[in-house]
Amino acid sequence: MNHHQVTTAPADQHRVTLEALQQRLHCTAEGLRSAEAKQRLVEFGSNELRVRKETPEIVKFLRQFTNFFALLLIVGAGLAFFADYLKPGEGNFYIGVALLAVVLLNALFTYIQEHQSERIMESFRNMLPQMITVQRDGQTSRIEARLLVPGDVILLEEGDRVPADGRLIEVNQLKVDHASLTGESEPQLRKLSCTHDNLIESRNMVFSGTLVQSGNGRALVYGTGMNTQIGQIVQLTKEAGTVETPIRKELRHFIRVISTIAIALGILFFALSVALGNPFIGSLIFAIGIIVANVPEGLLPTVTLALTMASKRMAKKNALIKNLEAVETLGSTTVICTDKTGTITQNRMKVATLVLGEREWSADQSGLAQEEGFADAWAVMALCNNARLTDHHYQGDPTEGALLLLAQSLQPIGDLAARFPRVHESPFDSATRRMITTHKTGNGQPNLAYMKGAPEIVLKKCTHRLHRGERVEFDDSARGKALALYEVLAARGERVLALACKTTDADAASEEHFVYLGLVGMLDPPRPEIAEAIDRCRSAGIRVFMITGDYHTTAESIARQVGLFTGDGQVVVGEDLLQTSEQELSVLLDSRELVFARSTPQQKLQIVTALQKKGEVVTVTGDGVNDSPALKNANMGVAMGVSGTEVAREAADMVLMDDNFASIVQAIKEGRTIFSNIKKFIAYILTSNVPEILPFIAFVALDAPLALTVVLILTIDLGTDLLPALGLGREPPEHDVMKQPPRRRDERLLTWPLLAMSYGIMGMLQAAAGFFAFFVVLHQGGWVWGGDLPTSGLLYRTAVTSFFAAVVICQVADVLICRTRRQSILSAGIFRNQLIWVGIAAELGLLAAISQIEFLQPFFGTAAIGWFEISLALPFAAAILLGDEFRRWLIRRDNRFVQRWLTW
Numbered sequence: 073m074n075h076h077q078v079t080t081a082p083a084d085q086h087r088v089t090l091e092a093l094q095q096r097l098h099c100t101a102e103g104l105r106s107a108e109a110k111q112r113l114v115e116f117g118s119n120e121l122r123v124r125k126e127t128p129e130i131v132k133f134l135r136q137f138t139n140f141f142a143l144l145l146i147v148g149a150g151l152a153f154f155a156d157y158l159k160p161g162e163g164n165f166y167i168g169v170a171l172l173a174v175v176l177l178n179a180l181f182t183y184i185q186e187h188q189s190e191r192i193m194e195s196f197r198n199m200l201p202q203m204i205t206v207q208r209d210g211q212t213s214r215i216e217a218r219l220l221v222p223g224d225v226i227l228l229e230e231g232d233r234v235p236a237d238g239r240l241i242e243v244n245q246l247k248v249d250h251a252s253l254t255g256e257s258e259p260q261l262r263k264l265s266c267t268h269d270n271l272i273e274s275r276n277m278v279f280s281g282t283l284v285q286s287g288n289g290r291a292l293v294y295g296t297g298m299n300t301q302i303g304q305i306v307q308l309t310k311e312a313g314t315v316e317t318p319i320r321k322e323l324r325h326f327i328r329v330i331s332t333i334a335i336a337l338g339i340l341f342f343a344l345s346v347a348l349g350n351p352f353i354g355s356l357i358f359a360i361g362i363i364v365a366n367v368p369e370g371l372l373p374t375v376t377l378a379l380t381m382a383s384k385r386m387a388k389k390n391a392l393i394k395n396l397e398a399v400e401t402l403g404s405t406t407v408i409c410t411d412k413t414g415t416i417t418q419n420r421m422k423v424a425t426l427v428l429g430e431r432e433w434s435a436d437q438s439g440l441a442q443e444e445g446f447a448d449a450w451a452v453m454a455l456c457n458n459a460r461l462t463d464h465h466y467q468g469d470p471t472e473g474a475l476l477l478l479a480q481s482l483q484p485i486g487d488l489a490a491r492f493p494r495v496h497e498s499p500f501d502s503a504t505r506r507m508i509t510t511h512k513t514g515n516g517q518p519n520l521a522y523m524k525g526a527p528e529i530v531l532k533k534c535t536h537r538l539h540r541g542e543r544v545e546f547d548d549s550a551r552g553k554a555l556a557l558y559e560v561l562a563a564r565g566e567r568v569l570a571l572a573c574k575t576t577d578a579d580a581a582s583e584e585h586f587v588y589l590g591l592v593g594m595l596d597p598p599r600p601e602i603a604e605a606i607d608r609c610r611s612a613g614i615r616v617f618m619i620t621g622d623y624h625t626t627a628e629s630i631a632r633q634v635g636l637f638t639g640d641g642q643v644v645v646g647e648d649l650l651q652t653s654e655q656e657l658s659v660l661l662d663s664r665e666l667v668f669a670r671s672t673p674q675q676k677l678q679i680v681t682a683l684q685k686k687g688e689v690v691t692v693t694g695d696g697v698n699d700s701p702a703l704k705n706a707n708m709g710v711a712m713g714v715s716g717t718e719v720a721r722e723a724a725d726m727v728l729m730d731d732n733f734a735s736i737v738q739a740i741k742e743g744r745t746i747f748s749n750i751k752k753f754i755a756y757i758l759t760s761n762v763p764e765i766l767p768f769i770a771f772v773a774l775d776a777p778l779a780l781t782v783v784l785i786l787t788i789d790l791g792t793d794l795l796p797a798l799g800l801g802r803e804p805p806e807h808d809v810m811k812q813p814p815r816r817r818d819e820r821l822l823t824w825p826l827l828a829m830s831y832g833i834m835g836m837l838q839a840a841a842g843f844f845a846f847f848v849v850l851h852q853g854g855w856v857w858g859g860d861l862p863t864s865g866l867l868y869r870t871a872v873t874s875f876f877a878a879v880v881i882c883q884v885a886d887v888l889i890c891r892t893r894r895q896s897i898l899s900a901g902i903f904r905n906q907l908i909w910v911g912i913a914a915e916l917g918l919l920a921a922i923s924q925i926e927f928l929q930p931f932f933g934t935a936a937i938g939w940f941e942i943s944l945a946l947p948f949a950a951a952i953l954l955g956d957e958f959r960r961w962l963i964r965r966d967n968r969f970v971q972r973w974l975t976w
Contacts, residue, residue: 085237086239086271086274086277099225099292103206104224109208113219116296119217119219119235136180141371142179144335145172152164152165171364174789202218204220204232206227214467217235220296225292228288230286236293236296238295240263240264241290243263243287244494247259247285247287248284250282262287262289272301286499322820323375330366330758331366334362334366337765338362338363342356344772345359364789368758368789375801382399382745386738390729390735391738394724398708398725399739401707402726402744403745404743404814404816405691405814408615408616408693409619410619410693412630414712415728416602418596418597421473422435422594423435423477423592423593424594425561426440426449428590429537429538431443445590450483451492452522452524452589453478453571454476455509456508459475465477471567471569492512492520496509496579498583500525506523506533507523509522518576518577519581521586522571523572523573523583526569527555527558535584535587536585537587554588558570562624562629564629568626570591573589598634602634605733605737608737612810615664615665616636617667618636619668621669622669636667643666644666646668646675649671661688673701680705689707691706691709693712694711699720710726710727711723740810741810744805750801754826755826756886758831759830759831759834760835777861780872780875780876784876784934792914792915795911796912796915799887799907799911804904837951838952841949845875845941847871848944853867873922874941874944877937879945880916881942881949886952888908894960896960
């Protein structure tokens with residue numbers, strides 16, 4: 073066959089007959105053969121939207137030069153070149169080159185890290201392919217949606233994202249949300265006939281990117297990839313802008329504050345220097361030094377590195393972050409609203425109990441098949457069901473799969489569906505909480521209607537029950553016994569469904585006059601690690617609320633099993649929530665232990681919104697279509713990767729590949745660690761600003777010799793500080809990180825205690841060490857205050873090198889104390905973070921190189937120093953180590969005053 077004859081050019085797919093469309097696509101209503109599908113995939117390409125505007129790599133790289141730090145340093149380099157032009161031979165040219173080198177290396181590192189982050193996120197997306205059920209080779213199978221081709225027949229279920237444009241060939245109460253395509257928010261019921269001349273308006277069509285809200289159906293694919301309605305829109309769409317995350321806002325605030333300090337100090341001391349009669353060029357270089365000393369060049373690379381490494385660690389723990397910066401939001405979580413099935417439990421639903429009439433049976437008990445009502449109950453389990461048996465297990469909803477597996481184990485199902493074809497379905501949803509299917513019986517007999525659903529709903533619709541093969545009235549006494557059995561099963565933690573049937577002359581059965589058959593109790597055991605995870609949340613000051621559609625007794629039983637209830641926990645039923653005012657709900661949400669049972673998705677959103685109004689930071693888990701409003705509105709939406717629908721995953725910020733609640737707790741731990749590590753980095757790099765600035769201030773205000781040059785400031789910021797600072801970005805969590813209350817939303821990266829600790833204490837100690845070493849060397853060389861001190865002389869260069877060495881030695885101590893904010897360095901493991909020690913080795917190696925290697929000394933303005941000059945800084949380094957260890961000891965004593973003013 074010539075594949076180029078397979079064309080979809082005419083926009084009349086909704087008007088032509090199905091036979092004509094199949095002929096045009098060279099296929100049948102049963103789908104394609106696998107070999108044919110492979111050939112078409114080569115011809116048409118994969119079913120993906122590929123015309124999204126891509127930013128060229130060169131533009132991404134050049135963007136790194138537009139941040140405020142980079143612009144500040146570029147201006148500084150320009151001033152240095154200008155100073156060299158006015159007065160050559162003073163070393164200003166090398167300062168300008170060094171400043172530009174800082175900008176270039178910073179940009180290069182950040183670009184590489186962001187590029188790696190993009191690759192990581194792309195690999196994450198590949199780990200989460202959209203799957204769809206397709207008919208090929210006469211059977212159904214699950215494939216990646218990108219492998220669809222024109223001519224395929226797809227099966228659509230509730231929660232699916234329609235993967236391609238198609239013409240419907242079968243519908244069962246199929247409703248599709250077209251909001252992504254047309255903006256129409258109300259889901260529309262689909263039909264098999266053409267209802268409108270406009271292709272998009274006709275209800276016999278489905279389109280790529282739209283969402284199946286309820287029901288199910290089959291569709292013949294005619295358009296894939298860019299040859300779809302949404303593909304045409306994408307063709308015209310530019311790259312969407314990004315929303316600024318909390319951590320990005322914090323970094324912007326930090327940069328603004330530090331840059332303001334840098335520029336203000338630079339201008340102030342430039343003016344002061346000129347006013348005191350110093351040369352213009354010298355004052356200009358002095359101002360450059362002040363500005364450069366205040367700019368933390370390694371901030372952006374460190375933040376990017378910290379986020380990237382955290383995302384890698386979380387991926388290994390089955391938590392995939394869709395936006396790298398969103399992980400930090402987790403650190404502020406105060407309440408987790410979790411569903412039950414598959415998150416708290418294992419999502420391994422298995423029928424444990426079958427109640428036929430008034431008699432309770434174990435699901436694996438012999439003699440079941442001979443019990444009265446068994447045949448009808450078996451038929452309900454097998455036919456009122458949208459799951460499908462496979463060679464190994466089943467496809468579909470776990471609850472329906474468990475029923476199907478039980479039915480198959482008790483009596484082979486065979487071709488039951490073919491003998492009793494379904495003519496109508498009223499699907500299960502959160503509002504009706506029941507499913508009804510109607511089936512033809514043939515031979516002129518009435519149709520059969522089967523119903524399963526929540527017992528309190530089904531029992532109300534039953535007027536009769538079976539007794540000795542006869543239909544008898546389902547009176548209050550029998551109804552009471554059924555409800556009592558329901559309570560017994562629910563109290564054991566079983567999820568209970570009621571079964572009913574009736575005969576009907578209509579295709580669509582009414583919901584009245586059903587015959588009650590019995591109850592099915594299913595067990596989904598809790599995950600073994602859940603109890604510990606919930607306990608860790610409690611220790612971390614995080615409350616965990618379970619929101620489930622299950623019966624209140626079942627929900628309470630599971631809550632007690634996993635430790636959600638440790639005392640007098642409260643169960644709130646959805647019906648009661650309807651009667652609760654906004655103020656009453658606000659008071660209720662102050663409770664420590666809450667479970668919401670028989671809750672609708674709308675009520676889940678109501679709970680989340682009410683919590684946020686109270687200032688809580690809410691993380692929400694969900695897996696269904698109806699969970700998407702709560703996922704989108706939560707501070708952090710977490711979707712299930714295994715059981716979750718495509719729409720839930722798209723609405724969420726994070727996807728759990730193992731559907732495991734414990735993975736959320738790990739992710740919260742990482743979120744807290746990221747924020748903490750960025751603060752550690754800031755505390756470290758700000759400390760060295762003081763010994764970098766004070767020599768210039770002393771030079772201008774006290775007429776002291778300049779103890780540190782601009783080139784050596786850059787050497788500290790870029791050469792000795794950068795690697796240890798990056799090591800802090802990789803610092804593992806402190807042992808008590810999950811024993812602290814959640815971070816306040818208004819807590820800033822740059823706090824007064826942090827500034828006081830960095831500038832007021834540690835920075836001053838480092839400056840004192842530097843000046844002590846500087847003046848001791850000068851004094852031993854015979855210099856006296858006010859005496860002549862040539863900047864090219866050996867004594868001056870030795871003293872400057874000693875100041876530089878003192879700062880480096882103290883920075884070694886500083887990076888070690890910055891590793892922990894509360895925990896003792898000894899208990900944290902001195903050698904646990906290898907990158908820190910690589911950084912320390914690098915800065916000590918650089919100190920040795922620029923002081924001992926002769927050909928480097930002229931450029932850096934240094935001279936050789938020995939152990940004596942090194943030892944001058946050791947008492948100050950010891951004071952930093954021991955003093956901060958004492959500070960942390962005071963904090964661990966839980967002294968409120970100390971914690972408020974000494975915890976940075």
